[in-house]
Amino acid sequence: MLKYFTSWESHGEALVAFLSGLPAGLLVDLEFVDRELWRRQQGYGRGGRMKIERDTAHILSGVRHGKTIASPIAVLLENRDWKNWQEQLPVETGDTSKHKRVASPRPGHADLAGALKYNFREARYVLERASARESAARVAVGALAKLLLRELGIDVLSHVIAVGKTNVEREISWPEIQARCAKDEVLLNCADPQIEAQMQEEVDKVLRTGDSVGGVFEVVAHNVPPGLGTYVQWDERLDARLAGAVMSLQAVKAVEIGAGVTAAYAPGSAVHDEIGYTSGSKFAGFTRTRNNAGGIEGGVSNGQEIRIRGYLKPISTLRRPLQSVDFATREPVKAAYERSDVCVVPAAGVAAEAMVALTLARCALEKCGGDSMTETLRNYQDYCQQLKNF
Ligand SMILES: Cc1cc2nc3c(=O)[nH]c(=O)nc-3n(C[C@H](O)[C@H](O)[C@H](O)COP(=O)(O)O)c2cc1C
Numbered sequence: 457m458l459k460y461f462t463s464w465e466s467h468g469e470a471l472v473a474f475l476s477g478l479p480a481g482l483l484v485d486l487e488f489v490d491r492e493l494w495r496r497q498q499g500y501g502r503g504g505r506m507k508i509e510r511d512t513a514h515i516l517s518g519v520r521h522g523k524t525i526a527s528p529i530a531v532l533l534e535n536r537d538w539k540n541w542q543e544q545l546p547v548e549t550g551d552t553s554k555h556k557r558v559a560s561p562r563p564g565h566a567d568l569a570g571a572l573k574y575n576f577r578e579a580r581y582v583l584e585r586a587s588a589r590e591s592a593a594r595v596a597v598g599a600l601a602k603l604l605l606r607e608l609g610i611d612v613l614s615h616v617i618a619v620g621k622t623n624v625e626r627e628i629s630w631p632e633i634q635a636r637c638a639k640d641e642v643l644l645n646c647a648d649p650q651i652e653a654q655m656q657e658e659v660d661k662v663l664r665t666g667d668s669v670g671g672v673f674e675v676v677a678h679n680v681p682p683g684l685g686t687y688v689q690w691d692e693r694l695d696a697r698l699a700g701a702v703m704s705l706q707a708v709k710a711v712e713i714g715a716g717v718t719a720a721y722a723p724g725s726a727v728h729d730e731i732g733y734t735s736g737s738k739f740a741g742f743t744r745t746r747n748n749a750g751g752i753e754g755g756v757s758n759g760q761e762i763r764i765r766g767y768l769k770p771i772s773t774l775r776r777p778l779q780s781v782d783f784a785t786r787e788p789v790k791a792a793y794e795r796s797d798v799c800v801v802p803a804a805g806v807a808a809e810a811m812v813a814l815t816l817a818r819c820a821l822e823k824c825g826g827d828s829m830t831e832t833l834r835n836y837q838d839y840c841q842q843l844k845n846f
Contacts, residue, residue, distance in 0.1 A: 470530050474531075475601075498642035549595045560781060566586035608820060618672035633647060645801075668798045674764070680751060694752050730744065771797055777792070
């Protein structure tokens, strides 16, 4: 089974991610992994931290001579900012007068709930681990999952469909998303340049007022075969697994698959995707007039593009902070402020691509198995043939 977890603190020495369960013999393109990490760092509205960090993947184990060898993969990402934090956040006891307290919890962040849970008297350690810098580690292992999926012909990308009140009304096609993601300049990763300019104004507005802004990204998985996930157990449903994976990202507060939200307000005839058949077309030849289901029916991929949206709340660290309470005195004070992003919708989309890729790779390996890529690809091609002969 494909398993992964991350280990790090935001201002600690490094981020480390572990991934086990990839078959042996998968080509590892490090340039691709680093580009994914670069993509996560982009976007208009990021804070000063992203100017300091230049994330690159340093693989410690599990890859030799450019290919996976089936042993667990450990990836290390250096934290450049560590040099400024060695005295404030030492592993040893250190000089306690140099510790940097987070004295008043930020509404919307993990500070208060985390301090209460772990019995910390202030929120420094909470901030360090709850911070979404962690998503860089997920992007590193997600890139490896993407490389596996590519061998199966599956690609995963994202684009931004809303920032604040500005949103894209039409469906953005796969080629448009591909073209957008191939570019080397990222403003808000929106495929419509006019709407993107309006999104930029939304960010400018909150930059001026010391506020923050949320939005919506959409992740699209292209060329996914029918048959990933299953309805036979609640926790094996693909929709449930994808929703959990995307929701696990910091600041994502709602997840929608296909036209999930508007479908709730429409009659069945306007929602469900009628079925046709064209001999020789993709997979088993069954076609759809539209894709309101977002590529999943009954918890199983149905051969259409998987489309999943994440709804992001605005960032909770505000330059003009909200009201809070001092941890020590319990007196009313303004919430703590520390260098922060004001808009992260494009970056969250890239992190969500990683989560979607890891979920699909896990499902694909459950379906096809294989200890080596030769075996996995043979099983996958066999399954595709079975679909063709259906
Ligand atoms: C890519 C990304 C970057 C983020 N950057 C910040 C940030 O700079 N400041 C901040 O307060 N929150 C930031 N967040 C959101 C917080 O990490 C998140 O709100 C916090 O951990 C509490 O978790 P919750 O919002 O899921 O409840 C970011 C989220 C993402 C996805």
